[in-house]
Amino acid sequence: MKGTIVKHSAKVAIAGVGNNISALTQGVRYYANLDAQGVPEADFPGIKRPRVDGLAVYDLDIVAAYDIDERKVGAEFNEAIFQEPNNYPRLGVEMAPIGVVVEKGFSLGEVTDDEVRRIAASLRDSAAEVLLYSLPTGLQWAATAYAEAALAAGVAFVNCTPEIVGRDEDILGRYVSAGLPLIGDDLASHIGTSVVHRSLLALFAERGISLSGSYQLNLGGNEDFRNLREQGASKRQSKLNALAQDGVPLDRVDVIPSAGYVPHLMDHKVAYLNLEGAGWANTPVEVDLKLRVQDSSNAAGVIIDLVRIAAAALRAQQKGFVAAAARLLKSPPMGHPAYEAADIEASFAALSPSAS
Numbered sequence: 001m002k003g004t005i006v007k008h009s010a011k012v013a014i015a016g017v018g019n020n021i022s023a024l025t026q027g028v029r030y031y032a033n034l035d036a037q038g039v040p041e042a043d044f045p046g047i048k049r050p051r052v053d054g055l056a057v058y059d060l061d062i063v064a065a066y067d068i069d070e071r072k073v074g075a076e077f078n079e080a081i082f083q084e085p086n087n088y089p090r091l092g093v094e095m096a097p098i099g100v101v102v103e104k105g106f107s108l109g110e111v112t113d114d115e116v117r118r119i120a121a122s123l124r125d126s127a128a129e130v131l132l133y134s135l136p137t138g139l140q141w142a143a144t145a146y147a148e149a150a151l152a153a154g155v156a157f158v159n160c161t162p163e164i165v166g167r168d169e170d171i172l173g174r175y176v177s178a179g180l181p182l183i184g185d186d187l188a189s190h191i192g193t194s195v196v197h198r199s200l201l202a203l204f205a206e207r208g209i210s211l212s213g214s215y216q217l218n219l220g221g222n223e224d225f226r227n228l229r230e231q232g233a234s235k236r237q238s239k240l241n242a243l244a245q246d247g248v249p250l251d252r253v254d255v256i257p258s259a260g261y262v263p264h265l266m267d268h269k270v271a272y273l274n275l276e277g278a279g280w281a282n283t284p285v286e287v288d289l290k291l292r293v294q295d296s297s298n299a300a301g302v303i304i305d306l307v308r309i310a311a312a313a314l315r316a317q318q319k320g321f322v323a324a325a326a327r328l329l330k331s332p333p334m335g336h337p338a339y340e341a342a343d344i345e346a347s348f349a350a351l352s353p354s355a356s
Contacts, residue, residue: 005235010055010311013064013128013155014309015146016100016135018070019267020160022088023296024030024303025062025216032058045184045299046190049305053312057304062098064126066105066119066146073104086224095191101255110147116152119145123153130310132303133184137161137229137235147171151178157347159184160303162238166321169335176320181313183306183322186238186330189293190301192328193218193271196291201303202274205247209277217272220295228258242330261327269295270323270354 031044035058041050047057065077072080078095080102084133092210105124123131131150135142141165151158151174159165164183167170176180188195191218204211216239219225227294228235235257240250260272268341273289305328313322326332 008193009059009061009064010307011061011127012307012311013066013123013126014062014077015131015133015142017065017067017069017077017080017086018085018134019086019088019224020134020299020303021065021132022086023300024060024076025078025296026091026093026095027297027300028058028060028304029095030091031056031165033093038068046301051195052308053316054304057310060304060307062100063127063128064122064340065100065102066122066254067103068107069100069111072102075102076094076100076101087222089294104159106142106145109238110139116145116149119149120152123155128153128155129314130158130307132158132160134160137163138227139163139312144168145150147182151175151180154178154180156181156314157183158306158310160187160299160306162186162235162331164180166199166329167331172320172333179319181310181318181322182320183310183313183325184329185332186215186235186242187299187302187306188242188330189295189298189349191291191293192298193269193273193291194239195274196271196289198243198245200273200287200289201243201248201253203244203246204275204277204285209279211249211252211275211277213252213254214275215256215258215273217256218269219260219262219265219271220258220267221261221263222267222295224293224295225258225261225269228261238331265342267295269293269298 019262044050044057050057062077067073071083076097077100078097091220099220131146133146141167143159147157147165152266160183164185166182167176172182186188188284194275236255239255239257271291275287277285279285306325309322309325321333
């Protein structure tokens with residue numbers, strides 16, 4: 001179309017080649033196939049935003065990847081996503097080699113200045129625009145190290161985990177000074193326990209039901225749930241951050257991120273929610289709900305928006321935290337309440353050169 005500016009795909013580097021990344025990249029190929037078949041983007045299943053600042057849901061190129069699992073390091077990326085302990089299902093799409101070999105990432109005790117420079121050089125060589133951090137929960141040292149490498153390389157950073165990066169005033173300030181976007185922390189899953197729990201708590205408050213107590217229990221069979229049994233503290237706090245809102249007494253709400261690791265669930269998550277309260281004349285009100293989802297699909301459906309927002313922000317020369325991403329996160333920086341950000345499409349429409 002005359003006057004339309006065609007934007008190249010977002011160039012993304014990956015830290016942590018786990019289930020979420022398998023779900024993300026297989027899904028990108030799935031939607032690319034739909035586009036090739038002539039399916040209108042408006043009819044893509046499971047997609048709220050077919051385009052973010054001109055970037056389609058399939059406009060993503062993986063240009064570098066880092067991991068420490070010996071089964072993945074040295075492997076072609078589209079082979080590594082299927083290596084154990086990953087157990088996300090195959091979606092029936094062809095994942096041809098893309099020419100990216102998984103490199104050795106940071107290991108505990110080996111994060112030296114030289115190692116940061118090595119990863120930064122790799123990012124520059126790959127021409128990455130965004131570094132997507134998707135390692136297991138509880139590795140604050142790794143999140144910080146990858147954020148430092150991205151900063152040194154001049155690359156936008158997206159933190160999918162509850163580790164404190166976007167909320168770190170020093171790191172955020174240095175990203176602002178460098179003119180780079182920083183998005184974090186902790187993605188709010190597509191239709192996850194936190195967003196459902198938050199909505200039910202808001203409904204109680206809106207309708208005047210006095211909350212006496214509430215809890216959520218999460219079960220799953222992937223490596224994230226195995227890890228959360230021992231590294232769940234930051235995840236629990238991040239989930240509570242996501243539930244905070246006017247009229248909700250959080251001292252009456254409990255969250256258990258990993259109530260159990262159940263291997264036969266594979267990459268499925270099962271969550272149980274309970275809310276108890278008092279209505280008219282102190283009569284009881286109780287809600288019990290079970291939610292079952294493909295856990296890594298739940299993450300990928302949000303990651304695809306976060307990386308497109310980061311790439312669009314970098315191209316528009318936005319710096320620091322990108323406010324439009326707040327509604328997709330559990331724990332954004334202070335001053336950017338989760339779920340209350342400006343509309344994402346509207347935020348970028350004004351930045352697009354084709355809009356002028």
